[in-house]
Amino acid sequence: MSLREITSDDIESLAVGAWILGTGGGGNPYLPLLNMRALYREGHRVQLMDAADLADDDWVGTVANMGAPLVGQERLTDSLTLARAVSVMEEHIGQRFRALMSMEIGGANGVRPLMAAAHLGRPVLDCDTMGRAYPEAQMTSVSVGGLTPYPLSAVDVRGLESIVKKVPSWRWTERIARKICVEYGSVAATCQPPRTGAEVKKWGIHGTTTKAIAIGRAVREAQRRHDDPVAAILSAEPGKLLYKGKVIDVARRATEGFLRGVVRFDGLDDWRGSAMTINFQNEWIVASRDEAPVAMTPDLICVLDSVSGEAVGSETIRYGQRVTVIALPPPAVFLSPKGLEYVGPRAFGYDLEFRSVFST
Amino acid sequence: MRRIGIDVGGTNTDAVLIEEGKVIRAVKAPTSEDVTTGILESLGSLGATGVLKGKQIDGVMIGTTHFINAVVQRRQLTKVAALRLGMPASASLPPFCDWPEDLAMLVRGGVWMVEGGHEYDGRPFMPLDEAAVTEAAREMKAAGLKSVGISAIFSPLDPSHERRAAELVAEVMPDAVITCSSDLGRIGLLERENAGLLNAALADLARDTIAAFEQAIRDSGIAAPLFITQNDGTVAEAGQARRLPVYSFASGATNSMRGAAYLSGLQDAMVIDVGGTTTDVGQLKHGFPREANSVVKVGGVRTLFRMPDLLSIGLGGGSHVELDPVKVGPVSVGYRLLMDGIAFGGRQLTTTDVAIAAGLLALGDKAKVAHLDAAACRKVFAEAARMAEEAIDRMKTEAGDVPLIAVGGGAFLIPERLPGVSRVMHVEHGDCANAVGAAIAQVSGECDQIFKDLSRTEALSAAQGIANDRAVAAGAERATLKTIESEDMPLAYLPGNSVRVRVRVVGDVAAS
Numbered sequence: 001m002s003l004r005e006i007t008s009d010d011i012e013s014l015a016v017g018a019w020i021l022g023t024g025g026g027g028n029p030y031l032p033l034l035n036m037r038a039l040y041r042e043g044h045r046v047q048l049m050d051a052a053d054l055a056d057d058d059w060v061g062t063v064a065n066m067g068a069p070l071v072g073q074e075r076l077t078d079s080l081t082l083a084r085a086v087s088v089m090e091e092h093i094g095q096r097f098r099a100l101m102s103m104e105i106g107g108a109n110g111v112r113p114l115m116a117a118a119h120l121g122r123p124v125l126d127c128d129t130m131g132r133a134y135p136e137a138q139m140t141s142v143s144v145g146g147l148t149p150y151p152l153s154a155v156d157v158r159g160l161e162s163i164v165k166k167v168p169s170w171r172w173t174e175r176i177a178r179k180i181c182v183e184y185g186s187v188a189a190t191c192q193p194p195r196t197g198a199e200v201k202k203w204g205i206h207g208t209t210t211k212a213i214a215i216g217r218a219v220r221e222a223q224r225r226h227d228d229p230v231a232a233i234l235s236a237e238p239g240k241l242l243y244k245g246k247v248i249d250v251a252r253r254a255t256e257g258f259l260r261g262v263v264r265f266d267g268l269d270d271w272r273g274s275a276m277t278i279n280f281q282n283e284w285i286v287a288s289r290d291e292a293p294v295a296m297t298p299d300l301i302c303v304l305d306s307v308s309g310e311a312v313g314s315e316t317i318r319y320g321q322r323v324t325v326i327a328l329p330p331p332a333v334f335l336s337p338k339g340l341e342y343v344g345p346r347a348f349g350y351d352l353e354f355r356s357v358f359s360t
Numbered sequence: 361m362r363r364i365g366i367d368v369g370g371t372n373t374d375a376v377l378i379e380e381g382k383v384i385r386a387v388k389a390p391t392s393e394d395v396t397t398g399i400l401e402s403l404g405s406l407g408a409t410g411v412l413k414g415k416q417i418d419g420v421m422i423g424t425t426h427f428i429n430a431v432v433q434r435r436q437l438t439k440v441a442a443l444r445l446g447m448p449a450s451a452s453l454p455p456f457c458d459w460p461e462d463l464a465m466l467v468r469g470g471v472w473m474v475e476g477g478h479e480y481d482g483r484p485f486m487p488l489d490e491a492a493v494t495e496a497a498r499e500m501k502a503a504g505l506k507s508v509g510i511s512a513i514f515s516p517l518d519p520s521h522e523r524r525a526a527e528l529v530a531e532v533m534p535d536a537v538i539t540c541s542s543d544l545g546r547i548g549l550l551e552r553e554n555a556g557l558l559n560a561a562l563a564d565l566a567r568d569t570i571a572a573f574e575q576a577i578r579d580s581g582i583a584a585p586l587f588i589t590q591n592d593g594t595v596a597e598a599g600q601a602r603r604l605p606v607y608s609f610a611s612g613a614t615n616s617m618r619g620a621a622y623l624s625g626l627q628d629a630m631v632i633d634v635g636g637t638t639t640d641v642g643q644l645k646h647g648f649p650r651e652a653n654s655v656v657k658v659g660g661v662r663t664l665f666r667m668p669d670l671l672s673i674g675l676g677g678g679s680h681v682e683l684d685p686v687k688v689g690p691v692s693v694g695y696r697l698l699m700d701g702i703a704f705g706g707r708q709l710t711t712t713d714v715a716i717a718a719g720l721l722a723l724g725d726k727a728k729v730a731h732l733d734a735a736a737c738r739k740v741f742a743e744a745a746r747m748a749e750e751a752i753d754r755m756k757t758e759a760g761d762v763p764l765i766a767v768g769g770g771a772f773l774i775p776e777r778l779p780g781v782s783r784v785m786h787v788e789h790g791d792c793a794n795a796v797g798a799a800i801a802q803v804s805g806e807c808d809q810i811f812k813d814l815s816r817t818e819a820l821s822a823a824q825g826i827a828n829d830r831a832v833a834a835g836a837e838r839a840t841l842k843t844i845e846s847e848d849m850p851l852a853y854l855p856g857n858s859v860r861v862r863v864r865v866v867g868d869v870a871a872s
Contacts, residue, residue: 031453074548075485075549078449186479248757252849316654
């Protein structure tokens with residue numbers, strides 16, 4: 001069995017790559033990155049482990065923060081609280097986790113399992129359950145796999161601790177956890193329903209931590225060389241360039257706790273004269289060129305700053321920004337009929353038949 | 361109304377006298393090492409013709425790069441005690457955690473973190489631990505610290521914990537200068553706290569600088585109140601500016617844009633301010649620069665407070681020029697233009713030399729640049745125009761051609777026609793636009809807050825009321841208040857249809 005140490009340079013790349021895989025949502029990983037820098041300065045180290053190296057009866061803890069990014073900007077984020085969410089779950093189920101993993105590799109949650117792992121001395125799996133960021137807990141590979149949707153632990157920095165002991169479905173997991181989170185002040189550290197090694201091997205989305213690191217490294221190295229960082233991503237990953245333009249309008253509205261809206265772009269360079277719109281629900285959901293849908297979830301739509309190559313989020317995108325839109329291939333698990341039911345365009349209210357930009 | 365506007369830049373100190381809306385006189389003097397000599401000289405030359413004699417001056421408005429330069433150059437900074445009210449949250453990311461180490465070493469006098477702060481909806485997060493605050497203040501005092509930066513979780517929504525902590529600190533340290541992060545605004549604890557700590561680090565410099573400004577005005581025999589111009593194009597009374605020097609960080613560029621609006625009569629336009637070394641491009645909306653709504657780094661520190669949204673490029677009147685292939689900037693001869701430029705007997709070819717050769721400027725010795733033929737000059741100007749065009753396009757927020765106002769000493773580099781621009785305006789006194797912007801500055805008030813369970817209209821009007829009251833408290837005449845910015849942003853994952861509303865108003869300085 002092989003464990004590899006995640007270097008501090010890997011963590012810098014992970015933060016950049018995870019933000020890109022956030023596909024507009026998931027929160028900027030800047031604060032988790034600051035935490036990891038501090039933990040590494042204090043001498044903590046985190047090991048990365050392949051899911052294939054798990055024994056079938058190992059237990060795995062899935063780590064995520066829930067809540068409003070805005071609250072996170074004030075309360076910041078605390079590695080000990082994440083570690084506590086994991087410990088609370090271990091106490092509840094009476095098992096010790098062999099390793100920790102990320103619920104969503106996209107955005108700030110892509111870095112958070114490392115924060116818990118640093119304190120608890122466990123490896124982090126090269127694996128997650130979304131391959132990106134999605135707005136709700138049932139939009140995961142383990143939900144598509146029909147795995148048990150409970151128990152869930154939720155912890156607050158003040159010492160509030162909750163267990164959601166039993167629920168009939170993933171949608172209930174999401175509903176109850178969301179209510180707890182709101183009472184906590186709209187931010188909670190959670191340990192998602194525990195998984196066995198066998199489950200993770202079958203239903204985990206594998207290789208996503210190294211993928212995020214590779215994307216981030218491509219961007220950072222291109223920045224250093226003053227090369228085109230978007231081209232660097234596309235040579236590191238089998239992605240597709242969809243569009244280059246500038247933001248000319250952003251319409252946002254908050255409904256049922258989500259940030260929904262549409263961004264309009266005006267083409268630049270080869271795309272001059274061609275318009276693009278992207279509809280979002282926290283994450284980018286459907287991209288249309290000249291009013292025809294060209295990319296949609298579960299394909300990953302990534303909006304990148306054309307100069308820096310770094311991700312642009314749906315909360316911060318604004319008039320005048322120069323962006324390049326690319327698509328990255330989705331995890332295979334979401335291409336099944338059940339996968340599409342959970343995360344395809346209809347799951348977000350778009351009456352569109354899913355067509356991948358990678359199938360043509 | 362008779363006002364004097366002064367802009368203390370890195371190279372020149374510009375001053376103008378404005379009477380009843382007209383620029384009566386504009387002068388330039390080299391910026392002096394001690395700042396005040398330059399101000400005295402410009403006030404002297406403003407008055408030298410006798411225009412000031414026996415006349416009532418309503419205000420002297422000074423814009424200065426002094427405070428931001430101190431941060432960037434790491435000099436004259438005060439050691440700061442950082443007090444954060446938010447435990448047990450955020451313990452792993454203490455104050456100064458994301459500062460460049462060299463600057464943190466100079467400024468970090470000590471860090472204290474105690475329980476306190478609020479939730480996003482106004483509930484207390486933890487009760488303020490008053491005993492711990494008092495104990496922290498005793499330790500600060502024992503450590504010999506005199507400047508304190510206080511931050512609390514969600515203090516822009518509810519500043520009461522910061523205010524109470526400031527009282528408690530003042531009881532122990534009555535002479536301390538205290539900065540509360542809520543006075544600086546925006547949501548984002550680290551960035552707001554950073555702005556507060558930078559502000560606290562400027563305590564001594566702000567006190568000395570403003571005292572020197574006041575002395576210079578007195579020494580000139582002018583009896584007028586002193587105002588300091590701010591990043592958002594408004595002014596603060598000297599006392600408030602001494603308390604919040606970070607608000608003056610980017611006032612030079614803002615003053616230029618405000619001056620450009622005033623001199624051209626345009627309220628909505630792009631502005632290009634071509635200095636000696638750099639060119640700033642920004643957008644005027646309703647006569648004010650559009651603000652950056654994201655993190656702005658100052659001397660390597662991430663901050664979030666009112667700053668104009670600007671793009672700076674390395675193009676200016678002193679930019680180095682290479683002819684084959686044509687390259688302009690980003691290196692500049694800076695303040696040595698009148699020594700190092702070829703037309704002035706130096707050895708470095710600059711854009712000013714090219715303008716002299718082309719007959720655009722009557723400076724220096726034209727014979728020294730006679731070797732530059734018309735074709736070479738055209739190529740250099742075309743390159744400068746290309747750089748300007750790209751910068752302008754990047755800063756535009758809508759498609760279509762927009763008017764452009766060209767100001768600053770290097771405005772000769774901007775041609776009369778540019779792609780994407782409907783018309784280019786070169787204005788009289790454009791080289792002193794910054795001082796004009798200072799002279800005409802108004803007073804502002806801002807509200808940036810989260811509202812719950814209100815309709816959009818109700819939330820906007822509540823924010824409007826708060827902003828109005830703050831403007832009046834800062835010295836504005838209520839009858840003249842005007843809303844210049846109003847923005848609402850629905851928030852994800854918060855209950856009760858939460859919306860964050862930001863409203864900014866301005867008004868004329870109230871008669872004292």
